[in-house]
Amino acid sequence: MDHAERIYSEYNAWLQPKFSLEPKALQISASSDVDFIHQECRLGLIRLWGGIQESAEYTLRLKVDDLEHEGFSLTPLENGYEIAGGSKKGLLYGVYRFLSRLAGGESMEKIQEHSAPQVDYRIINHWDNMDGRIERGYAGHSFFFRNNKFDYDEERITNYARLMASIGINGICINNVNVNRVSAGLIAEPLLSDLAELAARFRPFGIRLLVSVHFDAPMIIGGLTTSDPLDEGVMEFWKAQSAVVYDKIPDLLGYLVKADSEFRGGPEEFGRTQADGANTIAAAVAPFGGVVFWRCFVYNCQQDWRDTQTDRPMAAYKHFQPLDGKFDRNVILQIKNGPLDFQTREPVSPLFSSLKNTNEAIEFQIAQEYTGQQIDLYSLAVQWEEILTTEVDKGKQLKSLLGREILAMTAVANTGDNMNWTGNTLAQCNLYAFGRMAWNPELTAKELIREWVRVTFDTDEHGRRTVEEMLLKSRGIYESYTAPLGIGFMVNPSTHYGPNIDGYEFSNWGTYHRASLEAIGIDRTSKGTGFTLQYPEPLQRMYDRIESCPEELLLFFHRVRYDYKMKDGRTLLQYIYDSHFEGARQAEDLLQSWEGLENRIPQETYHSVKERLKLQLLNAREWRDQVNTFFYRKTGIDDEKGRKIYR
Amino acid sequence: MDHAERIYSEYNAWLQPKFSLEPKALQISASSDVDFIHQECRLGLIRLWGGIQESAEYTLRLKVDDLEHEGFSLTPLENGYEIAGGSKKGLLYGVYRFLSRLAGGESMEKIQEHSAPQVDYRIINHWDNMDGRIERGYAGHSFFFRNNKFDYDEERITNYARLMASIGINGICINNVNVNRVSAGLIAEPLLSDLAELAARFRPFGIRLLVSVHFDAPMIIGGLTTSDPLDEGVMEFWKAQSAVVYDKIPDLLGYLVKADSEFRGGPEEFGRTQADGANTIAAAVAPFGGVVFWRCFVYNCQQDWRDTQTDRPMAAYKHFQPLDGKFDRNVILQIKNGPLDFQTREPVSPLFSSLKNTNEAIEFQIAQEYTGQQIDLYSLAVQWEEILTTEVDKGKQLKSLLGREILAMTAVANTGDNMNWTGNTLAQCNLYAFGRMAWNPELTAKELIREWVRVTFDTDEHGRRTVEEMLLKSRGIYESYTAPLGIGFMVNPSTHYGPNIDGYEFSNWGTYHRASLEAIGIDRTSKGTGFTLQYPEPLQRMYDRIESCPEELLLFFHRVRYDYKMKDGRTLLQYIYDSHFEGARQAEDLLQSWEGLENRIPQETYHSVKERLKLQLLNAREWRDQVNTFFYRKTGIDDEKGRKIYR
Known part of the structure; x- marks a missing residue:
């Protein structure tokens, strides 16, 4: 050693x-x-x-x-x-x-x-439940909560605050957006005092806490019989309760709210708009300089798969775009980067180009829910750079809106109480990159990865280069052996890891590929569900026409025949086969590259990452074979290059 | 009222x-x-x-x-x-x-x-865990255990014993065959005394208890470092421990063992045969007149879906047939009725015709794991009659072996602590029929259902006839809208309720349909996996040739093209469509028939059964649409009769 x-x-x-x-x-x-x-x-x-x-x-x-x-x-x-x-x-x-x-x-x-930072709010969202489990957490348990109480190691909190401040994070929401009856109580005693104590630990590092609140708090902790945001009692509850909260934590950043979403209550239950809901709560924190982050992840999660009219990616726009200009100044609409749900490849949410008089936050997910779960290597920096440089309006890239309409960059944490914070040590790079990119969106993935490698490992040029290259390629590799071309999902239901091609095909979640013997995908053009119409021109036309649609998003926007000729002349089917064979092969390369780093990387990290790369290889082969077999069984057409497809 | x-x-x-x-x-x-x-x-x-x-x-x-x-x-x-x-x-x-x-x-x-009864042992197997949960239980929790202790209502036990004795049951195994570290302790103090107390409650009713034991008990409770059945210490452990057991419960019927199966330890781990394992334990209980029921549910549950050589239904025969004659006299091999796993339609296990010098038990499942889970109506009596009258050897029906080679009829209970014992009140009929049929296998389903209806309901002729007809048709209806022709599975993994056509297609469980765009099924003939060769002639030939294979088992034995002409001239594909449309329609009929019984059936039962029939209808429609869409998407061929198939 x-x-x-x-x-x-x-x-x-x-x-x-x-x-x-x-x-x-x-x-x-x-x-x-x-x-x-x-x-x-x-x-x-x-x-x-x-x-x-x-x-x-x-x-x-x-x-x-x-x-x-x-x-x-x-x-x-x-x-x-x-x-x-x-x-x-x-x-x-x-x-x-x-x-x-x-x-x-x-x-x-x-x-x-x-x-100086480009956006005011650079925020980490923890999906920690107070029982200690983390929703979509892949690095152990919560380091804030256990057994429905605050329960933390003070030194770890200080170290965490320092890590976050060192990359420019200035806001942290410590509890899951899926608030339950226990965590609903964080804005009341006895939990509020504990929250205040934790807030004090973050304060010296320039980090303000946020708290996820329950839309039905007026009923759950206020004892009211309604949560109707236009009810006098409800407004009064939010005001009075917020005064109590700010008395204890004067610099609380504000509240985060997931309403009308995946079985959470919300204003629409009372016939009110999202703006009614957000504004009532925002009015309560406004006197204290507080902000309400209001999530736009609103869609019908009880869809019937037989229903081809409803198109889930269209939901957020439909709910929020008509309300542009109706939200109070201290409301920030928190919009997932894509219209679906943190998939490997999605277009940018059309809300960013269509909300003109509304404060926005862009929400990323550092937790690798759909992107390998901190087992498979996946550099999110690469993806985020692509997203931020996507054109969203006449020649404007998404990142040009940062600091203007988009006031905040937020992301779901990939941390837990594992000693290395992120399960896969190389996943620390994603956390690092998020903070740095929120500070300076002009930074490229290449620069960010390079920075992170240099500060983390004391290795030689070969060591640095190898890790950098592995990370840079990782997103492309993962995409190629899973569900490329923007088709998304095809994962095991519930766990969201590993292949299950038809896993969501007959479910209620609105995520269908509708693969037949001839074609696959949903027609989201103006002739189909009309999703493309949510984009401004010329994007609308670009996505609408299969010839101009970016190929990597082909199956997000179009229903395509397997014999469709891709730009390089291959059929779609052959592209699918190639992509999966090649992706699995590259997963082998990743492992091999890493094995070349023995003695160049600290033993502990070398071995734990190697174990994960081996699991990734198994996963990649499973994806390769299941996807290829699935399409072979639909088409009866073999791989042109004669590689093994199981029958 | x-x-x-x-x-x-x-x-x-x-x-x-x-x-x-x-x-x-x-x-x-x-x-x-x-x-x-x-x-x-x-x-x-x-x-x-x-x-x-x-x-x-x-x-x-x-x-x-x-x-x-x-x-x-x-x-x-x-x-x-x-x-x-x-x-x-x-x-x-x-x-x-x-x-x-x-x-x-x-x-x-x-x-x-x-x-007089045709078989000596008429046995109920409870799959109750000591934490109170019942594996594959659909009628509440255990009425024997709670919180890893015995915890029962004495009056309920007496009533249960009477119910069982009244239909001729003379043996009951109260704990799950999947024995864990807690229930492994049932054959030692302190649990043994509690077991003895329970045994005393059953004794007056002529019912002897059985206990599921852990193959690794020598290690778990004996403190040994091996469970090798040929190890002296292990043999000594079983002898000494059994002496302790029989001292407390002199009339204990014996032990039930699930070994080398689904992650349970077994003799094969030590390079020993199933006979070595069974005989060592049997020798320990022989001096006390005890019996060992040794389950034959041994197969590779870690199969790779890519492996087309391994054929799960062949496993039990391969493990046990070569050992015919090697088992001690007080060993009874407990064989599931079919070679797979309690599916709606399977052939009779080839072990019954091939074991000539071995005591056997036939195991049924009253718990409706794959047959509607006590939501969907399903008369098992109908299925059991078919099974018992199946020819298994030159002109001999399976039932002719009962009381000769087959000394026992056993079945997995469908009971729990629900007030009506079986969740669906009409599922009481299955429990009733099992006891009666074990006593007298000549009884037909029609007779058994008629008996049960008459003793249970004080209704008029119309009421009796309606319930009888519903039950008689129920098995056929369920089969037609789920996975007919012996294809089996296609259920949701884990829960085993509701459709998931490809749900087990890429799993480790050895249950594949391998549907392509042209054909479906596994070729299990002599030209395929060779499963048919496990049957004696002329059955071998009958199953082997598609022309003589019973049509209801077509897809169990053969891989068949969708354009194959069924006996009545329809294509296989059209048969699948017809079966599912018709089955779902008949599920409507069931509900309608039942609704005609309002005021003829006690209110409580009327309403609870009606709720289940409504759920069954939803389930049937989901099966219909998912199965039809699945095959439409494979073939592109529409229903001849123009009924709605979703794209």
Whole structure:
């Protein structure tokens, strides 16, 4: 075991010691009102270098200056260095960024940066239940809750807050959007005091808590007989209860609400609009500067598979677009990146281009529910970059809306109480990338992956390159052996891992591929369900016409015959076969590449990732064979290249 | 509410009061050593008539006589009546039979019968776990166990024992064949004393308990490091432990063992044969007259769907047939009726015709795991009659082996702690029929259903006829809308209720239909997997040739093209469509027939059965549409009659 091995710990994630770096003798200078930041800076340098050699010759100055509120500047001076922030928060971000660039191996004299975040709200959503289980969690149990109580390791919370602040996260919602009768009580005593105590632990790191509230709280904790948002008593309940909440936690960011969705109550049950529901709650937190994040994941989850008129991806637009302009200023509509549900490949939700007078948040999912569950390697940064650079309106990319209409980037956490936070250690990269990308959406996946690899592993150029390449390719590989071309789903119901081609085909969830012996997919064009009409021109026309539809989304928008000729001349069927054979082969490559890293990556990480890559290979082969067999059994047409398809 | 309504209770099952009967004034005469039977007779008459009018004019004499051990005779005398039994047990059975015929409305003077059971062991197997849950239970929780302890209502146990004795059951295994670490302890203290106490409650009714034991008991409760049946220590463990058991329960019937099956340990893990395993345990109980029921449900439940060589129905024969003659005399091989797993339609297990020097039990399943789960109406009597009258060897029907090679009829219980015992009240008929048929396999389903209806309901001729017809047709209806022609499965994995055509198609369980665009089924003929070769001639040839294979088993034995012409000229595909359209329509008829019985059937039963018939109709339509759509999507061929098939 070499030196690096002894100091590396998966628990440190991207805040690893780097004793291999050349320390610099220096003194830190800061005014006493930024003591906490001063200390974070000092602790950070000690972590990196193993200690600080004090020297009056070189001063690292920390100061609050006239910059953007959360912004910072990093400036080398003669015989010194200055980290300035537009506020204490900005200064803290500056310190973390400075430490990160040092950790990446840059020399202090060359680190120069001026930066401010593009969106105000950079938020992590935990889907933690208070019984300790995490919905769609793949890294153990909650580190906030157990047995319907707060139950946490204080040191872990501090470390978590530091990790999050170091990548610019400034808001965290600790409880599942699927609020139950227990977690509904978080906005009332006795749980409220515990929540306030936890909020205090995050506060020094510039992180404000959010709480998922139950739309039916007026009944559940208020003892009322209705939750009708236009009922006087209900409005009064929200006001009074919010006053209690803000009295305990004056800087609470606000509430997150999942209403009228998947068996949750909501305003539509009372004949009210989504705006009625959101505004009533928003009015209650407005006096305290609070915000309501109102999720747009509203659709009919009791669809009959025989019903071909209802088209689930159209639902959010139908519910929310007509209400554009009707939401209060402190309401932020939280919209999943795609119109369906965190699939490997979806178009961007048409709500982003169609809401003009509404505050929006884009919601990503770092938890790999449909993308390999932290067993299969999957770099979400690659996908997010594609999404953010998608054209959503006359020449405008989605990312151009960030900081304008889109005020927030939120994401479902991929963390749990596993020692390495994320189950698969390489999945730490997704968490890292989310925070950094929310800060600066111009960063590419390649840059983000490169940053993360450099700060995490003390390995050589070959080691870094290999991990970078594995991550960069991972999303494409996973997509190719699962359900490519935007067809989505085809996963095992409930677990959402592994293939089950017809698994959702006759269910209530509105996710159908309707594969016949001749064709597959739903016609979502203007001649079909009309989903494409939810996009502005020229996107509408682009998606509508099979010739101009981006090929990777072919089966999201079109019903296509298996003998359809793809752009390169292959039939759709042959494309499906090729994609699955090739994807499974590349999963082998991933394992092989990783095996080349033995002794270049700390043992613990090497072995645990290797185990997962082996499971991924099994999964990839299962996908390959089930998908190919499924289509062979529909068509009777063999692979052109004669590869094995089971009968 | 009329008189009958007031005295009927679902809890009484087939032991209902029948105050409408003409009571007969009589006195009962019996020697003092049959006091319990005397009392059962007296209680039975009081139940039936509402009371007994004593009269010295007419004597009902109970006596033990020189008859078959468990046999009885019922004989009208001048001014009296005699019930004689070949033993106390026989006498008890005579009393119950006498009461049952009275309850059916026959006049005492005309009740004449001489009867003895055809098999020695008539056994109910409960799949009750000690935590209180019942595996594949559809009528509530266990009425023996709760929270890993014995926990029962004494009165309910007595009533259950009486119900079972009244239909001739003489053995009951109270714990699940899937023995876990808790229930493994039933053969040791402290649980053993509780078991003994329960055994005492069944004893007066002529019922001996059986206990499911864990093959690894030598390790789990004996503290040994092996369960190898040829290990001296293991043999010693079984002997010593069995001595302890029989000291507490001298009349324990014996042990039931599921070994080498679905993740249970077994002799094959130690390189031993099934006979080695069974004989070691049997030797331990032999000195006490105990018996070992050794299940033959041994197969590879970790099959790869890509593997077309392994054919699950062949497994039991392969494991056990070569061992014919190797099992000790007190071993009884417990063989499921079919080679697969309690499907709606299977051939008879080839083990019955091929084991010549081995004691056998035939195992049925009264619990409706694959046959509607006590929601959908399903008369098992109809299926059992078909099975028992199936030719298994040169002109011999299966039932001719009963009492010869087949010494026992056993069945998985359909009971639970629901007030009506069986969830669906009409499912009581299956429990009733099993006991009666185990006693007398010559009874037809029609006779058994008629008996049950008469003793259970105090209704008019129209009422009786309607229920009888519903039950008689029910098996055919269920089969037609689910997975007919012996194809089996196509159910939702895990739950085994409702359609999921490809649900088991890519699983490990060895149950595949391999439907392509042209054909469906596994070729199990001599040209295929060779399963048919496990049958003797002429059955082998009959099943082997598609022309002579019974049509209802077509897809069990053959892989058949959709354009294959059935006997009546329809294509297989059209048969599938017709079967499902017709089955769903008949499910409507069932509901309609039942609705005609309002006020003819007690309200409680009327409504609860009606609710189930409505659910059955939904289920039938779901099956119809999913199956038809599945095959339409494979073939592109529409229904000839133009009925609606969803695309």
